[in-house]
Amino acid sequence: MTGLVSPAVDEVVLWARTSQAVDAMNLEHRNPNHLVDYTLAPNVVATSDLAVAVRDVDAAILATPSAYLRETCRNLASHLAKNARVLVLSKGMERGTHLLMHEVAAQELGNPTRVAALSGPNHAEEICKGMVSAAVVASEDAETAAYFQGLLSGPTFRAYVSDDVRGVECCGAVKNVVAIACGIASGMGMGDNTLAVLMTRGIAEIGRVVAALGGNPMTCMGLAGMGDLVVTCTSEHSRNRSFGRALVAGETLDAYQARTHMVVEGAPASESVLELAQERGIEVPITAGVHSVLYEGRPIDEAMEGLLTRVPRTEFYGMEERDTASKENQC
CATH class of the missing domain: 3.40.50.720 (NAD(P)-binding Rossmann-like Domain)
Structure with a gap:
């Protein structure tokens, strides 16, 4: 900077x-x-x-x-x-x-x-x-x-x-959680298709949170959303992604942060975003999965299986409806 x-x-x-x-x-x-x-x-x-x-x-x-x-x-x-x-x-x-x-x-x-x-x-x-x-x-x-x-x-x-x-900031917070999930998938040897699924479903998840907070879901399609998500989920410089890979290899959050002298922002974000989602009734399966692995002792394999066995819905559910409700609540 x-x-x-x-x-x-x-x-x-x-x-x-x-x-x-x-x-x-x-x-x-x-x-x-x-x-x-x-x-x-x-x-x-x-x-x-x-x-x-x-x-x-x-x-x-x-x-x-x-x-x-x-x-x-x-x-x-x-x-x-x-x-x-x-x-x-x-x-x-x-x-x-x-x-x-x-x-x-x-x-x-x-x-x-x-x-x-x-x-x-x-x-x-x-x-x-x-x-x-x-x-x-x-x-x-x-x-x-x-x-x-x-x-x-x-x-x-x-x-x-x-x-x-609000939309820009929300994208910046939740994308770090999705990047941890992508790092886990990469560490488990899953392919490009899996990473693409996690990123695009991650954008949908971010969009639901953005809409619930009164932001514009279209912001998720821009630099703060998809742009930042792509680089954070794929780059060798991404601490959140590299932490996900290290987690699969058996390294703890504390050990990773001590070794790299960097804060994994996606970890505390998974706690605060999940709290918000539970209060507001927002579906955040990727955030919930990452949180369960980091703080609830859930095995990584089980968490990934839980994501893959969810019943598919319409692709962009929970965005426009949430946005409308948020605007009505602000009036």
């Missing part, structure tokens, strides 16, 4: 938790923990002081894992200018509240119109190499979306805008 933003601004300040990371980035212009071969731009500096990081900034970009976003925003609130715009990269849905990440940020930081969310098929490993990528910036406020569109757009990165922030 710094590579996209740095050409458009005077200075980018990174906030890091450890002094070791700060020293490495300031002295060597490299992150010692992630993308270690990537050289940071000259106008990128790092600090471990959150107040210093956001002092007098025009905008803040939050890439905190979803489980820590509320705490980070709470600590940030007193230091961030009231008119500074905020872009949320975190993907997920908060347990208990079922709030999406832009809602968590807005709740803690105030002024919801300044908050936007970014989602799309854009692995950092490829963006850093200048490979062509794209994403969608969604916000309730058109000016906020346009601001970040201008900030991020460049020769190799296309940023589109949307006002369906």
